[in-house]
Amino acid sequence: MSPAINLTRRTLLVAGGAGSALALAACAPDATNPASGSPDAGTATPTEVATLTDIPVGGAQAVMLNGSQIIVSQPTEGTVVAFSAICTHKGCPVQPQQEGLACPCHGSLFDTATGAVLTGPATEPLPPVKVTLNGDKVMAG
Numbered sequence: 001m002s003p004a005i006n007l008t009r010r011t012l013l014v015a016g017g018a019g020s021a022l023a024l025a026a027c028a029p030d031a032t033n034p035a036s037g038s039p040d041a042g043t044a045t046p047t048e049v050a051t052l053t054d055i056p057v058g059g060a061q062a063v064m065l066n067g068s069q070i071i072v073s074q075p076t077e078g079t080v081v082a083f084s085a086i087c088t089h090k091g092c093p094v095q096p097q098q099e100g101l102a103c104p105c106h107g108s109l110f111d112t113a114t115g116a117v118l119t120g121p122a123t124e125p126l127p128p129v130k131v132t133l134n135g136d137k138v139m140a141g
Ligand code: FES
Pocket: 087, 088, 089, 090, 091, 092, 103, 104, 105, 106, 107, 108, 120, 121, 122
């Protein structure tokens, strides 16, 4: 083989190697892109989960966020707060009731406005979930 041919083959191999590296880079997760993370990483773009008018003032509504149930409450007109709907006792989903957020498994009751334990056996409050209002849209995440 002539040196020119070897040079051409080497050039092709180098170019192929660089192409492979670029292809790998294109497939690698992008740490700066929150959309590439897990759906409940907490850095995702806020998602509309409810409409303010659907949540009773002084009450709450159970909604889904990225496949997980959360509770959105409207303690006073025009303000919203949210909590994980997973009971801190043994993990059953709580439901909004007249008297608070009730767990059907062992009877824990949580405050609708704060997520605090009102009645055990749970001892820890429901973890808060960040929510904001965009007009009458409740945005979470
Ligand atoms: S899981 Fe909710 S009270 Fe036990």
